[in-house]
Amino acid sequence: MSERPSLWWIDWRLSRGPLVREATGRFLFFCLLGFALLSLILSGGAGRFIADRYAITAVLRTEVPQAEAEGLARKVAALPPVRSAAYRDPEVAWKEFLRAYPGMEPLRGAGGNPLPGYIEIRIRPERLTGADVRLVTSALRSVSHVEQVLAGDEWLPRLLRAEHIVSWAFRGIFGAFLAGFFLVCRLQERARAVALAGDFAFLAERGVPAGRLAFFRAAGAAVSGFLLAAAGTAAGGGALFLSLRTFPFLENVIGPSYELILPRTVAAAALFSLVVALLSGAASLLGWMAARSRRK
């Protein structure tokens, strides 16, 4: 037998029952938290919801030929903040107008269609900021074919501020749940450290340094925290994927399911698991210290 006993998973070896119960509870919690995190990442808080409903309209001059208008739409679509730019010719514009205001057919008298064509521009949810909207509108205003740019300049700043507040509120709620996890985790770790105090004293009496015990307990908690968070987030992601597939209308609010496997989403989930690992390790250390100070 070696003189330095392995202290990896020491809590597991000393007290399996309570640890299994705790791990099951944490896994279920991470499933919910993972679901919420991925929903938050995909939706960008309220960003996607608003971006889906916000559009910049570039009203073209009446004499602009269709080919040039479509070419302009393609150029606008190539701007980084733009998600889509679609040209609507005067006929489509007229039909849309009639759908919105039925009974206005007499307006189209001898003079023909009074409406010009226009380009409808939608912004990427993550780029829906005042600066990016200004970038697109200023680019459009400099084009001679464009008669007018309608971008909601009066109310957009207020809308963006509201979106910002809502997004931060969502993040705050998520952070509060994470903080709650940390507090509960710390209490559980402390209770376990108290329950196992006799075993730790036994080991310390037999030459196992208390610092080493605390370190390996924290390391074990961090590793298990990482694995549980990763597994919980994966399960939560799976549930979100199924939800988006089953209820397509959710994609308008949360986002398309394929974004779940984008590198940035996976990186965010990995970062979340790392944060949970750090919190678990810290909770273990704090729980250990609290249990020891209580004994003293």
Place this chain on the structure above:
Amino acid sequence: MIEGFRLGVFSRGATIWDGLDFAFGDAAAWLVAGPPSSGKTLLLSVLRGERRPDAGDVVVSGESLYRGDASLVRAWRASCGHVAEHATADGRLTVGDLFRRSAMAGGGVREGERKERADRLLEMVGLPGATEWRVAELSISERVRACLAAELLRGPKVLFCDGVVAGAGIPFREMLRGLFRALAREGNTVVLAERAIPERWALAAGDGEPVGPFRVYRLPGPAAAVKGEPG
């Protein structure tokens, strides 16, 4: 060899003892007898490297425990077994758990091997099939023997037993004597602290050496015991 040089301990506002010299040779069983409150438990904790003496030093195999490297104390403690006078009464633990944590302190033993050895050791101390018993439900005698068996699982080079002979009770004294002799024969050192040496043991061990409030006996091996013991 465990040596104590000019050991002194100050506790509860008084000097318990001072200037005591001890020498416990290897591969032998030793018994330190002393009256209640004479500091036997304290002496064992000083010898185990658990409590720094207020005067003097403990030297193990030529190395100072308290003036040397801290890693030496840890290594020394890791090589020691200890059965306390008030063995654990943790209601959560079963006898099997005592073996589990003892194995852990020893660096881990495979589960199958641990169970097999635990069964053998429990049978040896008169507790066959006690693995699932709760420690809190054991009598003092059973508890002491279970703790002793659990310590032996690791095969410690040095075994410190505090009040084990008295705790185990008269019916188990001779079994314990045989066990300590066997351990000594295998090259281990056993240091017992008791209020009094059992009569039959004293006949074999002689008068012992007085050291402060204590009397230190070297328990003879089987051959010497046969010579010294009547009947």
